[in-house]
Amino acid sequence: MVGETAHPTAMTQRLYALTFRLPLILWYGAFFVGPLLFTVAMSFFLVKNYRMVEAFETVNWARMFSRGFFWDAYWRTLGLAGMAAGLASLLAFPAAWALAFRATDTQRRWAISLLIIPFFTSYLVRVFSWYVILAEQGVVNAIIGTVGIGPITMLNTMIGTTVGYLTLVLPLVVILQTLALSSIDRDLIQAAGNLGCPPRRLLWRVILPTAKTGLIIAALIAFILCFGDFVSPYYLGGSKPPTLPILIIDTTKSGQQWPRAAVVAIVMIVTLLAIAFAAVTAAYAKRGKT
Amino acid sequence: MTKFQKSSGLIAPSRRDLLRYGTAGALAAPFVGRAWAQTTEINMLAWYGHGEPGIVGAFEEANNVKFVPKYYAGGDNMLALIAQSPPGTYDVILSDAEFVQQLNAAGYIEPLDAADYPFDDMLYPDFAKFPGHWKDGTLYSMMVRFGHLGVSYNTTAISAEDAMSYKCFWNDGVKGKVGHFDWHLPSLGMISLYNGNGAGLWDLDDGKWDAVQETTMSLRPQVGGYFDYGGTFNSLKNGEMLAMCGIGDWITGVLEKDGATVASVIPEEGGIQWTESYCIGKGSAKADLVKTFIQYMLSPEGQVKSAQMAAYPGNCITKAGLAMLNEVDPAEAKRTHQVTGDPMNPITLIETGRIHYRDIPVQQTLEDWNDFWSEYKNA
Numbered sequence: 001m002v003g004e005t006a007h008p009t010a011m012t013q014r015l016y017a018l019t020f021r022l023p024l025i026l027w028y029g030a031f032f033v034g035p036l037l038f039t040v041a042m043s044f045f046l047v048k049n050y051r052m053v054e055a056f057e058t059v060n061w062a063r064m065f066s067r068g069f070f071w072d073a074y075w076r077t078l079g080l081a082g083m084a085a086g087l088a089s090l091l092a093f094p095a096a097w098a099l100a101f102r103a104t105d106t107q108r109r110w111a112i113s114l115l116i117i118p119f120f121t122s123y124l125v126r127v128f129s130w131y132v133i134l135a136e137q138g139v140v141n142a143i144i145g146t147v148g149i150g151p152i153t154m155l156n157t158m159i160g161t162t163v164g165y166l167t168l169v170l171p172l173v174v175i176l177q178t179l180a181l182s183s184i185d186r187d188l189i190q191a192a193g194n195l196g197c198p199p200r201r202l203l204w205r206v207i208l209p210t211a212k213t214g215l216i217i218a219a220l221i222a223f224i225l226c227f228g229d230f231v232s233p234y235y236l237g238g239s240k241p242p243t244l245p246i247l248i249i250d251t252t253k254s255g256q257q258w259p260r261a262a263v264v265a266i267v268m269i270v271t272l273l274a275i276a277f278a279a280v281t282a283a284y285a286k287r288g289k290t
Numbered sequence: 291m292t293k294f295q296k297s298s299g300l301i302a303p304s305r306r307d308l309l310r311y312g313t314a315g316a317l318a319a320p321f322v323g324r325a326w327a328q329t330t331e332i333n334m335l336a337w338y339g340h341g342e343p344g345i346v347g348a349f350e351e352a353n354n355v356k357f358v359p360k361y362y363a364g365g366d367n368m369l370a371l372i373a374q375s376p377p378g379t380y381d382v383i384l385s386d387a388e389f390v391q392q393l394n395a396a397g398y399i400e401p402l403d404a405a406d407y408p409f410d411d412m413l414y415p416d417f418a419k420f421p422g423h424w425k426d427g428t429l430y431s432m433m434v435r436f437g438h439l440g441v442s443y444n445t446t447a448i449s450a451e452d453a454m455s456y457k458c459f460w461n462d463g464v465k466g467k468v469g470h471f472d473w474h475l476p477s478l479g480m481i482s483l484y485n486g487n488g489a490g491l492w493d494l495d496d497g498k499w500d501a502v503q504e505t506t507m508s509l510r511p512q513v514g515g516y517f518d519y520g521g522t523f524n525s526l527k528n529g530e531m532l533a534m535c536g537i538g539d540w541i542t543g544v545l546e547k548d549g550a551t552v553a554s555v556i557p558e559e560g561g562i563q564w565t566e567s568y569c570i571g572k573g574s575a576k577a578d579l580v581k582t583f584i585q586y587m588l589s590p591e592g593q594v595k596s597a598q599m600a601a602y603p604g605n606c607i608t609k610a611g612l613a614m615l616n617e618v619d620p621a622e623a624k625r626t627h628q629v630t631g632d633p634m635n636p637i638t639l640i641e642t643g644r645i646h647y648r649d650i651p652v653q654q655t656l657e658d659w660n661d662f663w664s665e666y667k668n669a
Binding site: 050051052067068069072073131135136137138153155156234235237238239240241242247250251252253256257258 | 364366367369370373392396466469472473513514515516517518521524525528529530657660661663664665667668669
């Protein structure tokens with residue numbers, strides 16, 4: 001009797017909960033899973049007379065995987081994004097440390113507001129503004145030229161690409177690291193200090209392990225953004241050599257080869273999923289366990 | 291005793307109020323009328339600049355239309371955009387001439403009536419029967435402008451004499467400073483000309499294609515970057531690139547007018563002609579208006595506007611257009627060699643066989659060329 005009366009209540013609760021979950025499920029279904037499945041299907045289509053024709057052929061996969069330039073671009077993109085994420089994490093850490101442990105509440109609020117301001121402007125505009133600074137006749141070379149150095153070529157090189165990547169991710173990484181470090185229990189730090197823990201050991205044994213989740217997630221987001229970025233390697237790196245997003249553009253531009261571009265896109269998605277899964281696993285792993 | 295308030299002018303207008311409101315109404319009437327007549331939107335698919343006020347503004351004003359442009363860069367890009375859109379999306383399509391055949395084969399464009407256009411006024415006979423524009427005696431696309439691609443260079447880094455050969459791209463002085471417009475067709479076409487393929491630059495057998503690839507690869511150490519339209523402009527303007535492969539006066543002309551030390555020439559090995567033509571999109575409900583617009587662009591006024599286009603200049607194709615350009619803007623006519631007797635006159639260059647119309651590969655597919663282009667960029 002009790003079970004019979006409890007059943008509709010549980011059902012009602014489940015339906016009630018579903019009404020809140022449903023919009024998210026529908027949204028992801030319509031705008032993420034659906035397009036993703038279509039991209040997978042499209043990678044097996046053919047192109048005839050500049051038009052995509054529905055088919056189930058593996059020729060696009062075979063063609064892209066057999067091309068050296070595809071693998072070159074793949075490893076390069078992976079390396080560049082990893083390097084940018086690592087560099088952003090290292091550069092951001094002292095700033096985040098200062099904001100979390102040294103700054104007053106007011107200073108921290110101001111600093112985080114200022115870090116958000118760059119996002120008010122289009123990323124493309126921010127990237128183009130680097131032309132004035134990095135050009136051979138730009139600001140940086142003018143300054144170092146006064147002491148007889150240079151000019152150094154920075155645009156259309158890896159330096160340009162890296163500067164662009166950092167423009168995209170550095171403010172975000174500082175904010176995320178600040179939040180991660182701010183959430184550390186100060187009593188832990190104080191206790192370690194009282195027990196005579198030297199600063200370097202405090203960093204490695206207390207602060208970094210405690211803020212590990214936030215720090216790894218910040219680096220992961222930086223990696224994801226850089227891995228899929230087209231703007232910096234194209235406009236500041238001169239597309240020389242190209243990354244996977246540029247390869248997608250090149251592939252679609254010529255002969256409307258969307259199916260081959262879909263192959264590149266799927267490889268990128270799978271790579272990101274694998275790396276994100278590994279990073280999240282590492283971020284939430286307990287000490288001493290895997 | 292009741293005290294009457296003075297009534298407001300709107301409720302009980304005085305004679306002066308009436309005169310004032312009447313005059314204001316009369317003056318506003320034309321604007322009300324103009325707003326009342328609904329403006330017709332014309333969807334345009336074109337290279338950047340063709341839908342800007344400097345080109346279409348006067349036509350819009352005179353015909354109460356509004357152009358809604360969608361810009362592309364490169365014929366493949368244009369085909370992709372059309373293929374992704376339902377029929378009738380674009381009323382007027384500006385196509386690179388070599389892609390008109392593809393547009394027609396795919397059924398993207400309407401036939402035109404040749405009697406509507408000034409074929410008796412063309413500067414060169416080919417312009418009236420441009421390859422691919424006619425099929426079975428029916429006109430499908432109307433040529434409106436053209437330009438030439440050759441060696442584009444910074445005049446402080448490469449001498450005018452050196453620029454007369456594509457060999458200057460391999461000069462030590464421009465190592466790491468040679469840019470490419472990021473489209474395989476014009477760049478590989480130029481290398482094909484450099485290899486001596488002349489009129490057969492697009493029709494390469496395996497041996498010649500291999501040779502073009504080898505020559506192109508030998509240029510790789512010189513290359514400083516691959517750029518789109520904006521990047522090409524910037525890199526030439528700020529001196530990051532001192533020579534550019536794959537472009538011509540359509541980019542350096544704009545910079546030159548702005549005072550930059552850049553120029554374009556047609557080298558001894560020959561140059562490539564880009565040709566732009568207007569088509570009416572299949573299923574367009576505004577075909578008559580588009581026809582009037584194409585006629586306008588072929589009128590002397592339209593031809594001058596095209597020659598002076600801020601985004602990129604193009605040469606006149608009609609005698610009346612050329613005459614008007616020489617009359618109203620002799621400096622631009624002279625700068626672009628569109629004057630009688632100039633040895634670099636675009637028509638003279640065509641007549642003497644120095645110019646070859648841009649085309650698509652004959653013995654290879656576009657994908658083959660693009661694959662090589664990707665390899666080249668990755669090398």
